[in-house]
Amino acid sequence: MSSIKLIDYEPIVGSQTLEELYLLAEGLREKRIKMVNSTAIGGGVAEILSRLVPLLNELGIPTQWEVIKGGEDFFVATKKIHNALHGEQIHFPSRMKEIFLEVSRENLRNTDLDQDMIVIHDPQPIVYIEAKDRTSAKWVWRCHIDISNPDEGVWDFLKGYVDQFNAALFSSPRFSKRLSIPQFLFFPSIDPLSDKNGELEPEFIDQVLEKFHIPRDKPIITQISRFDRLKDPVGVIKAYRMVKRYTDCRLVLAGGEASDDPEGEVVINEVRTEAKGDPDIHIILLPPTSSLEINALQRGSTIILQKSIREGFGLTVSEALWKKKPVIGSAVGGIPAQIIPNLTGALVYSIEGTAYQIRYLLTHPNIAKKMGEYGHEYIKKEFLITRKIRRYLLLFHVLSHPGERVIHL
């Protein structure tokens, strides 16, 4: 777990923000909270909880973190459910459903439910809600996935569980569905003190660019994403070529291979073919432990792209905006929540639009700079971990006052 303290965020968010967190936490000091998810290490949810749980404890709110246990067959089932919620049409055999239920119930038998609030992250531990009657706790389902267009069979199965919670939390209005329970907007967050987002020495940025053989002789356009067709790396190269007719620049495509994607290598080959050996296109394969390198590549860039065809929330946009970089992003997934058009960046709908916006920002560096500055302020306001803590504190108060629209503490 993280050893970072709340006070470490004060130089970034200001004392007023921390003061308000302490004020909100005051009435919650005796509340016990449990977070449940499916993995302790790796993945965005574990990363968030590893920071969030100690900070909530520091605020005087006893918070536990439990990881659901299961064998390979259980996680095969949960992966299927995850993909189905994302919209993949799947076959979910009854034996798989039985394994999912049996393992969840086995976990439940060994769980301490003597809590005031239980937050279930994603569908893996969702069956825990079967124990709702055994405790007076409020139950919350935090859904990190876009469930706007799920496989209907799997959704019907899960909906029976979702409807029993006291509330559900979604990352974007686009990701939610109509439900019988209250739903709240919980943007994901970035940690400004993490390796991926913390300040870097200019010398380190230079070293990283040198290591990847990227000269800084012309503007650098960068997309950080795994090599996946849904991130449209080939489209990014096409946009770069359209720009290059007018303005000289370099393109950096950096990311990992999706380990669970058998097409990963095929996509990289497609990207290399499209690059046609252009020395100004830098294709960089990064191992999963490359947070500092990603940070440096973003900071060393002139413009950041996120030209996805489909996207989850797309937190790479927040990461880039935090570094005061102008961002051009597709209007998909959670990207429109992060880019206020023409203010914190540009929203685009095509390769041509992407190329035009790159040209525009390269020829108007003052506007690009202003966008980056506004973007930084917007991320500070809405997408930092301190904002997430505030949302959780507010949620606990709201669930303690059901039906009230204005709660006076």
Next chain:
Amino acid sequence: MEGNPFYFFTSSNLVELTGEKADNLEELVVLLKRCTGSAIFYHVFQSYRDRHFVIEKYHSDFAQWISTSLDEEPLAERLGVLDVRDFTSIRSLRESTIKIIEEYVQKFPQIKDRQGKTPFFFCQSVSVVIPTRHIAWRLEDFYQIIGKIGISSIHYHLIEARLRLGIHTNDFSYWLRDSLKKERLAQRIEGIDIYLHTLEEIRRMILQYIQDEMASRCHPLS
């Protein structure tokens, strides 16, 4: 001592998703008619607060969406000039918004079912109001606290107050007038154009007005 003290509060809101969305103007009007007052309040006042660091073309989410998603600038402009200071109830704000859209659609019927580039998602908020530890008894205390209080507190007392209290004023002016008998200062704060300034700029303006007031007290003839 010059009357009752001013207790500073701050408010935070949790955004609730209603699950309702409009893809065009026709659907927007249907939802405007049936959504909660809290949803209107959120889209006109509260989401604006979340972008307080910048002056956008339109403070209202409805005008903003009509501009950026439907490219229907003349209608966005009409909604954009609705001044929240002219309304003392959500009902009247809702009615005026609907009337402007309906009149426009009547004039240009071809646009009523044109699809926006992105949908308009109706949200509403639940507010949590917390007392801060700051209390002002005199103008000097008030000045000190305004300089350091969180920006949410300024929004709460200056902007949210108008609809909460149903009056053409704000908490600051009300207290300055009622407890400190500072009519001129109360009026100057009421006159701040909340659309053309960020909340940080508004904070600086209030501080300047108080300084002016304190200076005139020292030099009444100047």
